[in-house]
Amino acid sequence: MSTSYSYLERLETIVKAHEEWRLGECLNLIPSENRSSPYSRSFYLRDPGNRYTSPDKFYRGTKYLDEIVSLTEDIARRVFNARYADVRPLSGHIADFAILASLTRSGDKVASISPDDGGYPGISHLGLGKILGLKNLYFPFSSSSFNINAKEARAMIKTEKPTVSFFGSSFILFPHPVRDISEDSESIFVYDGSHVLGLIAGGQFQDPLREGCSFLIGSTHKSFPGPQGGIILSNNRELFERVSSMVFPGIIDNFHINRVASLAVSLLEMLEFGKPYARSVVQNAQALAKALEDNGVRVKCRDIGYTKSHQVILDYDKSKISIFAQRLEQANIIIDNGGRIGVSEITRLGFGQNEMEVVAELIGMVINAKKPLDFVTKRVRSLVKDFQEPKYVLKNLQAESRS
Ligand SMILES: Cc1ncc(COP(=O)(O)O)c(C=O)c1O
Numbered sequence: 001m002s003t004s005y006s007y008l009e010r011l012e013t014i015v016k017a018h019e020e021w022r023l024g025e026c027l028n029l030i031p032s033e034n035r036s037s038p039y040s041r042s043f044y045l046r047d048p049g050n051r052y053t054s055p056d057k058f059y060r061g062t063k064y065l066d067e068i069v070s071l072t073e074d075i076a077r078r079v080f081n082a083r084y085a086d087v088r089p090l091s092g093h094i095a096d097f098a099i100l101a102s103l104t105r106s107g108d109k110v111a112s113i114s115p116d117d118g119g120y121p122g123i124s125h126l127g128l129g130k131i132l133g134l135k136n137l138y139f140p141f142s143s144s145s146f147n148i149n150a151k152e153a154r155a156m157i158k159t160e161k162p163t164v165s166f167f168g169s170s171f172i173l174f175p176h177p178v179r180d181i182s183e184d185s186e187s188i189f190v191y192d193g194s195h196v197l198g199l200i201a202g203g204q205f206q207d208p209l210r211e212g213c214s215f216l217i218g219s220t221h222k223s224f225p226g227p228q229g230g231i232i233l234s235n236n237r238e239l240f241e242r243v244s245s246m247v248f249p250g251i252i253d254n255f256h257i258n259r260v261a262s263l264a265v266s267l268l269e270m271l272e273f274g275k276p277y278a279r280s281v282v283q284n285a286q287a288l289a290k291a292l293e294d295n296g297v298r299v300k301c302r303d304i305g306y307t308k309s310h311q312v313i314l315d316y317d318k319s320k321i322s323i324f325a326q327r328l329e330q331a332n333i334i335i336d337n338g339g340r341i342g343v344s345e346i347t348r349l350g351f352g353q354n355e356m357e358v359v360a361e362l363i364g365m366v367i368n369a370k371k372p373l374d375f376v377t378k379r380v381r382s383l384v385k386d387f388q389e390p391k392y393v394l395k396n397l398q399a400e401s402r403s
Pocket of ligand 1: 032092171218220
């Protein structure tokens, strides 16, 4: 066999093993992930993924490609009730980059939640703040309410005058006090809804564009069950144009039009089924948190109802959490090393509140070392085998017309 074919054989084997394990045998509880529908994924393989188009009309042959993009933006505007949408960002981080690169200059102040309080490190002094020469300021944060301290944050904005202020974070349990902070405050308010975009699309959690934010940006693949990508939404024409005109040619050239077509399907699924999906995600997260505590597992924010998002956060110190995450992985239960447990993907696969009791029992068995890991692994395998197909999806028109 030639070298190429032996590499190919290895590649096939690795990808197959990954899929058999993560899809067929694991409980996927990473809150940054989800399962897009086969119909949405089918658009990945189609010809737009081989093509270029750009706003300056440099390429010819783009009439249908441009229609795909404007159709997708039209659907996005509907889903999020926004006047302007840009679906070109390749990820949530790139959407953050577009915002900061176009609205700030080196030396400007930018406020957000500190990475120490669960804020996104990508926009902090460790990430874009450093790259763009910004001065990062962090909102006062209350660990008991797991939220920004609104009164102190308003005062901070008044004194420090940050050019841009971000809501939204990576560890997010409760809506942020957007209205309280943004009202009569002078800053451009941006909601980084990377984690909670699917909840916002389904009318849960909060509604940043109507609470005082000029932008809602985010990833399209975390609680929003679409292809990996990013989106920028706004009702403010002047600010949106400043950002959008920087996206091309400054930040993204080829924006993967197959991904955009795939996103259109996911957006339509959310237009149809977003409300029941988002409601079930939040109900499942709350049920899981309660059941975890019933199984002797400590969860953050018990006194204030645990969560209103897709996340539940374990309440142990960092070193314990990473030992738990490692042990859970050995039992085919996949969480992250920050102790976040996400229920978006399993909700999408049809898990309801009864299954949350089972999931909590299995996690409890591992964390409290009540059963051998291979006992739990077997139970996980048998649980997930009945939940393999995403729900809340549209019928595949192509497949229908063939049958
Ligand atoms: C709040 C927040 N914003 C942005 C991102 C980056 O998202 P993406 O992976 O789509 O670039 C993350 C990643 O987890 C995040 O938590």
